[in-house]
Amino acid sequence: MKKTRFTTLLLASTLLAGTAAMANTTITIESWRNDDLTVWQQKIIPAFEKAHPDIKVVFAASAPTEYNAALNSKLDAGSAGDLITCRPFDASLALFQKGKLADLTAMPEMANFSDVAKAAWQTDDGKQTFCMPMASVIHGFIYNKDAFDKLGITPPKTMDEFYADLDKIKKDGTYIPLAMGTHDQWEAATMAYENIGPNYWNGEEGRKAIIAGTQKLTDPQWVAPFTELAKWGPYMGDGFQAQTYPDSQNLFTLGRAAIYPAGSWEISGFSAQAQFKMGAFPPPVVKAGDPCYISDQPDHAMGLNAASKNKDAAMTFLKWVGSEDFATLYGNALPGFFPLIDKPIKIDDPLANEMLGWRQTCKPTMRYTYQILSRGTPNLENALWAASANVINGTQTPEAAAAEMQKDLASWYKPQQ
Amino acid sequence: MADRKPVRWHIAVFLAPAVIVYTAVMIVPLFGTLGLSLFTTVERVPHYVGLDNFRTLLSDPHWSGRFWNALGNNFWFFVVNMAVQNPIGVGLAALLSSPRLRMAAFYRTAIFIPTILSFVIVGFVWKLILSPLWGIAPDMLAAVGLKSLFAPWLGEANYALTTIALISVWQFIGIPMMLIYAALLTIPEEVIEAAEMDGITGMSQFWKIKLPLILPSIGIISILTFVGNFNAFDLIYVTQGALAGPNYSTDLLGTFLYRTFFGFQLQLGDPNMGATIATAMFGIILVGVCLYLFGIQRRLRRYQF
Numbered sequence: 161m162k163k164t165r166f167t168t169l170l171l172a173s174t175l176l177a178g179t180a181a182m183a184n185t186t187i188t189i190e191s192w193r194n195d196d197l198t199v200w201q202q203k204i205i206p207a208f209e210k211a212h213p214d215i216k217v218v219f220a221a222s223a224p225t226e227y228n229a230a231l232n233s234k235l236d237a238g239s240a241g242d243l244i245t246c247r248p249f250d251a252s253l254a255l256f257q258k259g260k261l262a263d264l265t266a267m268p269e270m271a272n273f274s275d276v277a278k279a280a281w282q283t284d285d286g287k288q289t290f291c292m293p294m295a296s297v298i299h300g301f302i303y304n305k306d307a308f309d310k311l312g313i314t315p316p317k318t319m320d321e322f323y324a325d326l327d328k329i330k331k332d333g334t335y336i337p338l339a340m341g342t343h344d345q346w347e348a349a350t351m352a353y354e355n356i357g358p359n360y361w362n363g364e365e366g367r368k369a370i371i372a373g374t375q376k377l378t379d380p381q382w383v384a385p386f387t388e389l390a391k392w393g394p395y396m397g398d399g400f401q402a403q404t405y406p407d408s409q410n411l412f413t414l415g416r417a418a419i420y421p422a423g424s425w426e427i428s429g430f431s432a433q434a435q436f437k438m439g440a441f442p443p444p445v446v447k448a449g450d451p452c453y454i455s456d457q458p459d460h461a462m463g464l465n466a467a468s469k470n471k472d473a474a475m476t477f478l479k480w481v482g483s484e485d486f487a488t489l490y491g492n493a494l495p496g497f498f499p500l501i502d503k504p505i506k507i508d509d510p511l512a513n514e515m516l517g518w519r520q521t522c523k524p525t526m527r528y529t530y531q532i533l534s535r536g537t538p539n540l541e542n543a544l545w546a547a548s549a550n551v552i553n554g555t556q557t558p559e560a561a562a563a564e565m566q567k568d569l570a571s572w573y574k575p576q577q
Numbered sequence: 578m579a580d581r582k583p584v585r586w587h588i589a590v591f592l593a594p595a596v597i598v599y600t601a602v603m604i605v606p607l608f609g610t611l612g613l614s615l616f617t618t619v620e621r622v623p624h625y626v627g628l629d630n631f632r633t634l635l636s637d638p639h640w641s642g643r644f645w646n647a648l649g650n651n652f653w654f655f656v657v658n659m660a661v662q663n664p665i666g667v668g669l670a671a672l673l674s675s676p677r678l679r680m681a682a683f684y685r686t687a688i689f690i691p692t693i694l695s696f697v698i699v700g701f702v703w704k705l706i707l708s709p710l711w712g713i714a715p716d717m718l719a720a721v722g723l724k725s726l727f728a729p730w731l732g733e734a735n736y737a738l739t740t741i742a743l744i745s746v747w748q749f750i751g752i753p754m755m756l757i758y759a760a761l762l763t764i765p766e767e768v769i770e771a772a773e774m775d776g777i778t779g780m781s782q783f784w785k786i787k788l789p790l791i792l793p794s795i796g797i798i799s800i801l802t803f804v805g806n807f808n809a810f811d812l813i814y815v816t817q818g819a820l821a822g823p824n825y826s827t828d829l830l831g832t833f834l835y836r837t838f839f840g841f842q843l844q845l846g847d848p849n850m851g852a853t854i855a856t857a858m859f860g861i862i863l864v865g866v867c868l869y870l871f872g873i874q875r876r877l878r879r880y881q882f
Binding site: 229249250251254258341342343344345346397398399400401402403404407411529530534535537538539540541542545546549550553555556568571 | 727731733817822839842
């Protein structure tokens with residue numbers, strides 16, 4: 161008895177849902193950005209629904225660490241949403257190759273994006289694009305403006321000035337010069353090595369040369385950033401070896417540290433917590449007048465579920481995602497996640513705007529480990545985490561760290577053999 | 578006709594729930610894992626490769642380096658646990674069972690509480706206690722003039738694993754204590770009285786009378802510690818992350834398995850090699866348990882009262 165009643169209920173509910181869908185197409189977005197849920201519900205979706213009253217949009221976010229696994233099983237079971245937020249590089253490429261993501265190469269909106277912006281969501285030969293680029297994060301250094309004013313120092317332009325500033329801060333003793341720890345390892349790789357590195361290996365030129373096999377990780381331009389990192393330890397707080405990522409964030413926002421090697425995603429959190437003025441400077445160059453490069457890392461994009469039942473509505477949404485309107489709206493709603501669109505976008509947040517401005521003066525590149533090079537075992541990204549942390553901790557020399565990484569990469573990557 | 582035994586259906590019926598559930602959630606996945614380790618996936622098509630994955634794991638320098646490192650760390654983790662947790666557990670139980678101790682119930686509960694805490698809480702709390710920035714450990718050492726002894730223990734390759742092993746000891750000290758305590762309580766009064774009549778009291782009573790009687794319990798605790806330690810994963814994952822830093826110095830078989838099976842950051846998961854590591858762990862634990870069961874357990878003398 162109970163069972164039949166339950167089945168009837170289920171049937172009734174599907175029927176109801178069915179009629180609702182007929183009046184209005186509902187499209188669902190799969191995402192790991194559950195931090196941004198309110199922004200989507202209050203700013204982004206209403207803006208779209210206003211222009212397209214016949215389409216309802218649901219933003220279904222899951223936890224970042226669960227997203228890949230959950231999405232894969234939903235796609236296999238056929239229960240995934242119509243639009244898929246794409247991770248950069250291999251995770252999404254694998255979905256495209258399995259036929260789960262539709263080919264979007266022909267969309268005219270793709271012309272709004274540069275090749276670097278699209279590279280994260282293209283096949284290796286760059287011929288097919290399967291996600292509409294949405295946002296990137298930019299690396300650099302965020303500093304405590306009040307501290308800089310008090311000590312009479314200015315944001316450094318060259319590495320020599322950078323160390324001169326650090327020395328002054330250290331000598332004064334009020335602030336910890338660099339808010340960074342090596343316990344979680346990834347900051348050492350992402351916010352240190354891959355932050356300052358592009359100035360040494362000339363951004364895209366070096367990154368592509370490693371992929372092509374014409375440069376080696378033991379070449380001087382790849383060892384030099386490690387040599388710099390080896391000098392950082394004394395400027396970091398006591399016991400930095402056990403300092404975690406949240407520790408570093410708190411240390412900086414509490415005003416106890418002067419410089420924070422950063423990613424732009426920190427901006428909204430820092431703005432909410434810090435009681436002092438903040439500024440940002442791009443990774444210092446080696447010699448004054450050298451061209452500068454910034455790590456402008458593609459972070460997320462949006463693709464179309466190849467099995468979607470509401471393709472027309474989903475494509476309408478995707479076209480909007482590729483537009484300038486969306487870029488302005490998104491960039492301002494989430495300062496620190498910068499639109500990838502090839503048009504000047506006005507961001508109101510001053511700190512975010514400052515970082516975005518670097519795109520005009522410096523050449524963008526991305527973290528070199530992300531494309532193609534982290535496909536094998538041992539994994540290059542993991543190796544870089546360990547190597548960068550070791551070098552800062554002083555347990556491995558820059559040369560040894562570089563040699564080990566080169567050996568790891570060459571063990572499976574043909575062009576490097 | 579009449580003397581044919583009726584089929585005793587009730588046996589099957591009563592066994593069925595346990596057998597079915599256990600088979601579904603334990604035996605099938607176990608054999609699934611063992612099977613998975615015999616295949617390799619090329620272009621999403623599984624190929625049978627026999628024991629080739631094990632050859633890779635043990636002979637390919639990239640795999641075997643990590644594997645031996647994890648195994649060695651695992652042994653050290655086990656050694657610290659055995660050498661610290663169990664003697665202290667026995668000592669605490671002996672103290673608790675002393676009739677002169679007041680507030681025994683309070684101590685018993687207080688010492689046992691960490692055992693029921695989640696790994697996440699234990700890892701987080703200890704990370705805070707030992708934090709060089711906001712931890713109370715540096716301040717406490719400074720208060721007794723020993724600040725120079727403080728080091729960022731969780732961040733240094735030489736200390737991190739031992740530190741985590743000691744955190745694990747702190748968390749699980751309640752288990753050997755409770756088991757031994759229960760064993761001590763089952764020793765009949767007559768035996769103790771007889772010992773006292775013979776003039777064996779105090780410490781020598783513990784060594785000569787009680788300890789031999791609780792040896793089987795200590796054996797069980799040792800094997801539980803062994804199995805628990807070789808399956809350990811949670812505490813490392815919570816305190817050091819899946820990459821088990823610094824420089825893989827806290828990498829146990831469990832974290833190595835996790836990274837391989839599920840992937841990590843840009844590393845895609847490899848279920849086949851993951852299953853290979855899982856099978857190796859299963860083998861190591863099986864051998865360890867068998868050595869104990871056949872080498873030690875059978876020789877232990879048991880006393881019946």
